[in-house]
Amino acid sequence: MTTSMRIMTDNPLNAETPAARLRSWITPNAVFFDRNQGQIPDAPADLDTWRLTIDGDVNQSLKLDLDRIQSLPKAIVANTLECSGNSRSLLEKRAPGNPWTIGGVGNAVWGGIWLRDLLNKSGLADRAAHVAFEGMDTPLGKSRIKFVRSIPIEKAMSSTLLAYEMNGDPLPLKHGYPLRALALGWTGANCVKWLNRITVLERPFKGFFMDQVYRVFQKGQMPASGEVVTAIRLNSIITRPLAGERLKKGDVVVLGAAYAGEGRVAQVDVSTDHGASWQPAEFIGPDEPYAWRQWQYVWRPDRGGDHTLWSRAVDDQGGQQPMSATWNFLGYGNNGVDEHAVRVVVT
């Protein structure tokens, strides 16, 4: 059983959590997935000089140090974060980008302040429509484009955290110390790390990371014509047994997780006969908005040989995880039941 991170690229660091470490509700900081566009800062920001700037279409620009931020009303929120491209490598048809299996996801309890409290302090101009986040990481690649992303003002005002704490520890350097944006229930691309500037805009930020990537589009289409990747899609994963595992006859406790972005997971069903029948799984562990549910299902294989395990999540609006993901050119949002199947051998 592999329990160390699977590194996909070194510079920038992109690494996923092994499935066995996704079996608990809390994903420890040390094994939380790494997704970077730029180079992680070499050293933690110097808090004597670090400031968060709020500017743009506001009545009053602000500059705050970390002490000031931590002196504001605190929010503590469980939130499951997923990379936009998570599970991309499980698609039948190849898509470019990091070859994530299921480990570009994790759940943490974050502490910070509500972005709306800051925006209310600065005062929004009437034309304010989007909020752009900029971080301190150094851009990589030839074009040296900063990773700037913006989210709609409605999301910024309703459910976006500026987090300085992760699972009770100060935000680790590689997860954005001292501060990161967390658009709750949205993919990691919307959650800029090493945040030091928040700019209120009258339209979405224009740039490579808004218009060329993190868009759902088909081959031959203009990327910018595609929908922006925002909320995490309803999905379920099997974390035990592991793919290819050889199992002895007898009861097998199947473990997994299910998540729904801004929604709530209401049910998870398991099929061991390619969908001919589905059995309900049992939820285990905390039940919190924005956070995944862990589940288990006791399976008694009726024969030796190859078996395929499927899990399928249903949300509280009756939405159902699709049997197969809708393919798109960059392979975002793969939440297909079939792509997340686990094949095992009973001996």
Place this chain on the structure above:
Amino acid sequence: MTTSMRIMTDNPLNAETPAARLRSWITPNAVFFDRNQGQIPDAPADLDTWRLTIDGDVNQSLKLDLDRIQSLPKAIVANTLECSGNSRSLLEKRAPGNPWTIGGVGNAVWGGIWLRDLLNKSGLADRAAHVAFEGMDTPLGKSRIKFVRSIPIEKAMSSTLLAYEMNGDPLPLKHGYPLRALALGWTGANCVKWLNRITVLERPFKGFFMDQVYRVFQKGQMPASGEVVTAIRLNSIITRPLAGERLKKGDVVVLGAAYAGEGRVAQVDVSTDHGASWQPAEFIGPDEPYAWRQWQYVWRPDRGGDHTLWSRAVDDQGGQQPMSATWNFLGYGNNGVDEHAVRVVVT
């Protein structure tokens, strides 16, 4: 602001979490309080030879290795653990034992198996009334008495976990690797670490740690005549500002936690005028059975100088934290509002 552990004794290790590290819902494993009677094992148990034995008044004794334990249905539970003697040093009248302030408490998300699943597997004899836990730590002190504790069969069958995971990580060595008992909502004394033997008994285990300590009794009374320390009492703590902190005029965000053992915290009120008036605090963070609630209250001091902050928790049965704890000879269960007051200076 001190953020390192406050070590009270070295051998055995007894150390409390600094108040500033109790501000989040999750208490990280690295700063979770340490309470030991014996010597922490030098090295993790060898899993090739480690076994959990279940014996005594059962139909069938069992010996299980960790793989077998981890192959059983999993439970994931948030549980706030508190030392029986936590806050002892805040009592007005001195009591012997480690001088805990408020840091003998912490909250973790634990993974393991339900003890009832094992006991059902072994089959309980009709006379089964108590369940004793024995660990692998080496006794210290002249008398070399093992730390053995038993709990009633009703608690063992309803809400006792055998935990192998703490905040998503394998149980750390100093917190009982590979396995510890967790009588949910009960004090640490009922949650034996380095567990390797569970013995079902027809009466409570007899011994020093059952009859001489972890009993609520008054001076001159026989310890064994006192009630056994079991469930954690309703309590609230203030984690910010810290005692003695000097605050500037203006809004002060007061942070704290409240917990109720097997109960649920329903409300926390704050008084800054010695109880003449009480204002409701706001809950922040996850709301789970057995786990504490984080709360905050925005306070605007009306004058400079000395101030005393009080917090008072109410449970969902209307039970209220007492203004002052009921003193007992060993200083257990101090949950007094006044003892947990924080005095600060506004400049």
